[in-house]
Amino acid sequence: MLTEVITVLTDRQLLIFQVIVDDFIQTAQPVGSRTLSKKEEISFSSATIRNEMADLEELGFIEKTHTSSGRIPSEKGYRYYVDHLLSPQKLNQHDIHKVQSIFAERIYELEKIVQKSAKILSELTNYTSIVLGPAVRDNKLKRIQIVPLNKETAIAIIITDTGHVENRMFHLPENIDAGDLEKVVNILNDRLAGAPLESLNNKLYKEVAVLLRHHISNYDLMLNSIADTIKIPAYDKLFFGGKTNMLSQPEFHDIEKVKNLMNMIEQEKGIYDLLSKNKSGINIKIGRENNNSAMENCSLITASYSIGTEQLGTIAILGPTRMEYSRVISLLNYISADLSSVLSKLYQNR
Amino acid sequence: MLTEVITVLTDRQLLIFQVIVDDFIQTAQPVGSRTLSKKEEISFSSATIRNEMADLEELGFIEKTHTSSGRIPSEKGYRYYVDHLLSPQKLNQHDIHKVQSIFAERIYELEKIVQKSAKILSELTNYTSIVLGPAVRDNKLKRIQIVPLNKETAIAIIITDTGHVENRMFHLPENIDAGDLEKVVNILNDRLAGAPLESLNNKLYKEVAVLLRHHISNYDLMLNSIADTIKIPAYDKLFFGGKTNMLSQPEFHDIEKVKNLMNMIEQEKGIYDLLSKNKSGINIKIGRENNNSAMENCSLITASYSIGTEQLGTIAILGPTRMEYSRVISLLNYISADLSSVLSKLYQNR
DNA sequence: GTTAGCACTCTTTACCCCCGAGTGCTAATT
DNA sequence: AATTAGCACTCGGGGGTAAAGAGTGCTAAC
Known part of the structure; x- marks a missing residue:
């Protein structure tokens, strides 16, 4: 069994770290001490911040892109952020409205509902959404x-x-x-x-x-x-939304990265492997945690949907590691709950 | 009715033009007079070539990327090339073998055969293949x-x-x-x-x-x-092969172009419009002939497949305007003939 | 009619320099 | 003892210039 060294950060380090991540998620630019010192929530000087940042870097939470650059979160940093600093975000009216439009029409086919979910999800996040369709394996x-x-x-x-x-x-x-x-x-x-x-x-x-x-x-x-x-349905069906959204992310200005990622998406096998081995609830895999070279700069957040207690399929968002984790998680939670309840009503008494 | 001004080119102009197109199709680099003069088939000096090229440019068949660059074929040039200079290419053993592998297994579903055709076609050409599936409209x-x-x-x-x-x-x-x-x-x-x-x-x-x-x-x-x-099947199904092949083409190093094209491919509606209004036989649309801004640097070659005399669907290749027209046409002809004959045998007596 | 020669154009690459943003360290301040 | 001001240093990016290379058009000679 792995022993995890529990790192204790001071409140101030925590604050600085959080602001760095939040800022980088928004801007995609390395964050420097001057930028940080100007933030409302930060009341100490840039020199202090530099000292703290040196410590945070030593601990492996942030890193530099070159010797004199600002800092960006490391994968370990994102992991910590996701595990300890995430505050659940409230969805706004517009989001809720859009999610509910999934179920507005009277649709009876599982597949169609699921497909529409993928579409809406990608529109709301501007990332790529993937839905692993209802498992037919345990249908009767x-x-x-x-x-x-x-x-x-x-x-x-x-x-x-x-x-x-x-x-x-x-x-x-x-x-x-x-x-x-x-x-x-x-x-x-x-x-x-x-x-x-x-x-x-x-x-x-x-x-x-x-x-x-x-x-x-x-x-x-x-x-x-x-x-x-x-025996036809060896793999459950995959549905995608916003396959090209990745192209708008600054981290994918490099054509080679795009090619790698797109190829994996096209092949479906790789995606299937990534999605199918997740537990119920929300799962977050950051960068290399996905064990897939094409996913180097990507994170994958998955949630499961179910009928009653029976897990039916998986709904996921694929985005850059610099992803709006909080928002995406809220959305996934909301959609998967809605999906589950609607599907349960429809198919419970089958 | 449009009157076409028939341009008569001298044999030498024709030769030069053809070599320019062939070279550019291979290298994607503007072709200069020096390069041309070194070619086997060309026995006159670079100065002569320059004169001829000036004429060809005046006629609109070739153009420069900047004042002192070599020449590249214009859209009009490609059109002329395709209409008058194309010599049918013989397929090699490997190609024939691969095409025939489509029908190697005993498959009975129309859709699966069609899908496999798309895959093989994209592998053989390194372009993107699109197949408009069998029209169900006139099924009984x-x-x-x-x-x-x-x-x-x-x-x-x-x-x-x-x-x-x-x-x-x-x-x-x-x-x-x-x-x-x-x-x-x-x-x-x-x-x-x-x-x-x-x-x-x-x-x-x-x-x-x-x-x-x-x-x-x-x-x-x-x-x-x-x-x-x-009334479900409003549109016939589209099958794709090698969606990401375009990313390897030098003309698509620009992310914006890629985004445009990929978006169109994802939406399917645009593709459907491009494919569905073609006549039987081989159709070639070059660049802006497609009337679609995302297709600016692309050509689309389509062929139809049929059972008996009844046209079933369309099989197409989407590539850069700098495309290996001759090879692609041969392949499409070959595959569509094979498809038609196999399908006819299977479904003639339905 | 063809071609050698030449001046000219434009792109690409390299190089340099400088600026700005950022850092780490030290010394002064609180 | 913690914080901060100050400073020297580093690196990337942008602008400018220069040289190289590929190509052109034109003229004059063959």
């Missing part, structure tokens, strides 16, 4: 449907209890007729309806296979196609 | 299905003859039972199956409404929900 099967398109192909459709629909085309075995198909579908629904999607594959081969054998000759081909359809 | 309805999820909500699913599936949740009228629903579904399929999606809305209100009235009390609410489901 509502119905399987097979619709033949012509003699050779048919389309298999599965519907889950949350209204999620997956479909896939497959090749029909030769010499199968409509009656056979109907029997197959009946057996499938009989045996599998109500079962969690995760368990379907297993059940399919263990319980259904035997039954199918009695009814159609070329059953194995069909079985594989159905198994294919069932 | 295969089947409508309604699956109740609980007492209040149900999900309506429509399946088209090409295997496209759309679904939408809706609120069930109160006091409707499973038998009623089945009747509704039967009526719908009876009346609408085989009809083009476009005509469904009309038919629904004109023919089906009367029938429904006899069977369920609250039929109008239901009717509207079904109408909603049917």
Whole structure:
């Protein structure tokens, strides 16, 4: 187990540190002692501040960009700021109004609500928002449907209890007729309806296979196609908002950084990894804490949304390390609570 | 009707112009007379070249970036190059191999094939590829299905003859039972199956409404929900490949340009407009011909793919005006032909 | 008609210098 | 003992100048 050295900062150091972070978050410019001394909340001279800053730097909370520059928060500094100095921000009327517009229209599809949340969130923050869509993994099967398109192909459709629909085309075995198909579908629904999607594959081969054998000759081909359809959602869907917002951040004037980040966003796999392994509640990962070179100058704040106690998905904001943590956290909290309550009302009694 | 002034260039001017364009496409650097005079295919002095270039500039085919710079092709120049000087390029073995990998796996879904095409195309060209997915507009309805999820909500699913599936949740009228629903579904399929999606809305209100009235009390609410489901695909889907490839092009070192372009790509509406109004075959739009400020330094080459004679969708490459036109055109031709033939085999007899 | 030669233009790069913002340290002040 | 004024020093950025390099247009010679 790691032992954390608890650093005790004096009140004055704390004050200076906080003002440095707040100022840097706003301006993106290194903060010097003169600038600080002019702030209302600071009543001592620049020399004093310089001394304190030297100490704060020694402790690793702030750093210089070059020998005679002002200071910027280090990653450790942001971590401390986030852990100890964050005061929850009240959302203003405009924010609240916009968030509630997500649920203004009568929308029933989970996915659409989630997508709209991503959009609104990115508009409110000017950062990039990412939403990991509702996990279908633990949905339960509502119905399987097979619709033949012509003699050779048919389309298999599965519907889950949350209204999620997956479909896939497959090749029909030769010499199968409509009656056979109907029997197959009946057996499938009989045996599998109500079962969690995760368990379907297993059940399919263990319980259904035997039954199918009695009814159609070329059953194995069909079985594989159905198994294919069932296992489609390997990853849950990702929704993005404001993918290009990062381009407006001064830290991304360097095209190379942009390219790295955008590439990761496009690939989705990396993002998926970042989002999926978070616990419930608010999670904050700062810079290299994300273990991802493209995220060097970025922070990721995630929150989960749920139906009742069942965690459904994750909603996140990706921004520069110099991010408005307080505001973003408030927003995420607010949206995820709203999302959870609306979704619960809609789907609780499924 | 516009009268086009036909400009006759001497063979030598043509040669010089072609070499300028080819060189600039490769290097992205303005081409000077000295550089040209060193080329194998050019056997006259730099002074002669300078004279010819002055003429070419007067005619508007090339331009200078500043008074004493080399020349770059103008938009008019690219247009001429594309219209008169393009020699079809043979694809190499590697290209052909990669293209054919699109169809290597047995995939039946139109969308997946199309998506894979976009990916491969962007990898082969290092530009951004865009595919306008199969138009569902003129698909014909295969089947409508309604699956109740609980007492209040149900999900309506429509399946088209090409295997496209759309679904939408809706609120069930109160006091409707499973038998009623089945009747509704039967009526719908009876009346609408085989009809083009476009005509469904009309038919629904004109023919089906009367029938429904006899069977369920609250039929109008239901009717509207079904109408909603049917009209979902307002725009055909867009698929992208290599969205970030543009970032590697030297003309996009300027962050502002990148932002403009990326924003347009993200919004999709603009892209949709650019793609949807093209005729069959290869279309080339250079720079401002696209009528879109974000496309100032870009060219768009589109090709259509089809089943039989029915145009299905569009496949396109978005790159800088300094684009490898010849190669891209060959690739697009090749892929669209392959796409068309494979899709025809799969769906001809639908 | 072609080309060698030349003066001229413009960009790029480097270099220098100076200014401003900031620092750390020391000595004086409270 | 803590705070602050003062000062020497450092570094980045902006402006200016100079030289190099690539290119042009024009003229005169071939």
